[in-house]
Amino acid sequence: MTDRQVGSEGLNVDLAVAVERRLAGGGIQIDFSPPSGPLAGNQLAGLGLNLDVVPTAQRRLGGGGLMVDYIPSTIPLNAVRWSNVAFEAGTSSPLVYWISPAFQVSGTKPVVWLTDHFGVAS
Amino acid sequence: MTRLLTTGYETGDVAEAGALVQGTGVVVSVVNTAPTPRAGAYCLKTTVNATTWTITTKGFNFGLKTEVWVRFAFLAHQLSSVEYMFAQMADSAGGAQCCLTFNPTDGLIRLYRGTGTTTLLATASASVAQDTWMVIDWRTQTLTTTTGASEVWVNGNRLINFSGDNTNTANVNVQTLLLGFLSGATNAGANGSYWAYDDIAVNDTAGTLNNGRAGDGRVILLLPNGAGSSTQFARGGTDTGANYSQVSEVPPSMAQYNASAVVGNRDLYAHQDLAVAVQAINSVEVVALAMNSDAGGGNLAPTLKSGATVAEATAVGLTSTAVYVGARWETDPATTAAWTVAGVNALEAGVTVR
Numbered sequence: 300m301t302d303r304q305v306g307s308e309g310l311n312v313d314l315a316v317a318v319e320r321r322l323a324g325g326g327i328q329i330d331f332s333p334p335s336g337p338l339a340g341n342q343l344a345g346l347g348l349n350l351d352v353v354p355t356a357q358r359r360l361g362g363g364g365l366m367v368d369y370i371p372s373t374i375p376l377n378a379v380r381w382s383n384v385a386f387e388a389g390t391s392s393p394l395v396y397w398i399s400p401a402f403q404v405s406g407t408k409p410v411v412w413l414t415d416h417f418g419v420a421s
Numbered sequence: 422m423t424r425l426l427t428t429g430y431e432t433g434d435v436a437e438a439g440a441l442v443q444g445t446g447v448v449v450s451v452v453n454t455a456p457t458p459r460a461g462a463y464c465l466k467t468t469v470n471a472t473t474w475t476i477t478t479k480g481f482n483f484g485l486k487t488e489v490w491v492r493f494a495f496l497a498h499q500l501s502s503v504e505y506m507f508a509q510m511a512d513s514a515g516g517a518q519c520c521l522t523f524n525p526t527d528g529l530i531r532l533y534r535g536t537g538t539t540t541l542l543a544t545a546s547a548s549v550a551q552d553t554w555m556v557i558d559w560r561t562q563t564l565t566t567t568t569g570a571s572e573v574w575v576n577g578n579r580l581i582n583f584s585g586d587n588t589n590t591a592n593v594n595v596q597t598l599l600l601g602f603l604s605g606a607t608n609a610g611a612n613g614s615y616w617a618y619d620d621i622a623v624n625d626t627a628g629t630l631n632n633g634r635a636g637d638g639r640v641i642l643l644l645p646n647g648a649g650s651s652t653q654f655a656r657g658g659t660d661t662g663a664n665y666s667q668v669s670e671v672p673p674s675m676a677q678y679n680a681s682a683v684v685g686n687r688d689l690y691a692h693q694d695l696a697v698a699v700q701a702i703n704s705v706e707v708v709a710l711a712m713n714s715d716a717g718g719g720n721l722a723p724t725l726k727s728g729a730t731v732a733e734a735t736a737v738g739l740t741s742t743a744v745y746v747g748a749r750w751e752t753d754p755a756t757t758a759a760w761t762v763a764g765v766n767a768l769e770a771g772v773t774v775r
Contacts, residue, residue, distance in 0.1 A: 362673020
């Protein structure tokens with residue numbers, strides 16, 4: 300409450316300025332310089348536009364990605380596969396297994412290609 | 422459809438997942454070296470950096486359950502001979518139900534009821550080595566306040582199989598997995614010790630997929646590397662020249678972003694391909710660091726496009742603080758069948774304003 304009373308006293312100061320303006324009108328002090336700013340003219344203490352607006356709130360995406368939980372393949376990259384025409388590797392053709400004395404299309408440890416010869420995955 | 426949680430901290434950001442309880446004398450970080458992550462580029466690390474420390478954990482709330490399978494890769498670097506907890510199951514009220522410890526002296530993992538090393542329930546049937554990643558699958562089933570079951574598998578071998586009272590509280594449930602230094606101590610010899618964690622996942626037992634032991638899964642992050650079929654967001658912050666490159670930095674940040682205020686606007690991106698040989702894909706999740714531009718409400722829906730099928734997840738409410746949001750698909754929405762490598766590689770992912 301004390302602070303508000305001080306604010307009212309500020310308005311009293313404005314009235315004192317008006318007295319000075321009257322003196323200027325009398326021509327007594329022709330070199331009178333009126334106080335600058337709002338004290339010099341009609342005074343407007345406050346003004347505002349009361350609007351009801353819908354804000355354009357942005358949704359911001361700063362980063363992200365695809366999180367994948369996978370189980371790695373236990374099939375060696377050099378596993379040998381049979382395309383019904385030829386041996387190959389790195390394709391999705393069926394794996395080749397060696398069950399003595401022949402290649403098979405089922406088993407537990409696939410045949411692998413080791414640079415220049417066949418082997419069996421460990 | 423029962424994957425409840427997945428994280429490998431592949432964003433490189435410790436805030437990606439888990440609620441942090443930060444005590445003293447322990448640093449929680451995400452690292453790409455010391456140790457080398459088990460999969461992907463990053464892992465979680467909790468390091469003692471004082472002679473005295475207090476409880477410091479990451480807590481993963483997966484919802485109230487009576488049976489869960491938790492999987493995480495674990496690496497122990499313990500410089501003292503003292504047995505400490507490295508994982509704990511807490512109930513719906515936050516009370517400890519049971520915990521796992523590692524004893525560097527004998528290399529054995531032990532299961533205790535409650536917190537600490539008071540009530541021993543079971544000891545692993547084989548030892549494990551320090552400074553080597555191991556994959557731990559931990560089943561906790563709570564039946565009554567006196568009956569339940571716990572299993573601990575390490576690298577595919579069941580080392581603990583316990584039936585009995587594994588609940589320490591009156592609540593017959595579990596809700597939170599806690600990882601880190603779960604007890605305080607004074608031990609000068611342990612200064613510099615750390616626990617590292619990677620490839621964290623939680624399954625319950627419902628549904629037909631991800632309804633049991635998660636096994637040898639690895640968590641990786643495929644980053645945006647091209648424009649998708651919808652580009653409706655505007656670039657903000659530092660302009661990298663394309664929408665996809667605004668959101669591909671690791672760790673993610675809001676210094677460069679894509680934004681829209683128009684409900685229905687969608688940004689989709691192409692992503693990196695899987696660069697590993699894959700036996701099976703357990704889950705695919707959209708991970709996004711997102712926020713509102715002001716304190717007003719706003720939502721983003723994580724979105725996938727697989728083939729011609731657009732799958733929009735439930736929209737997530739945002740605040741004026743950037744947080745990680747996401748959504749999970751356990752099957753390919755285009756086929757409703759298990760994910761394939763080709764299906765993942767062809768995916769577009771992004772978000773939709775809601």
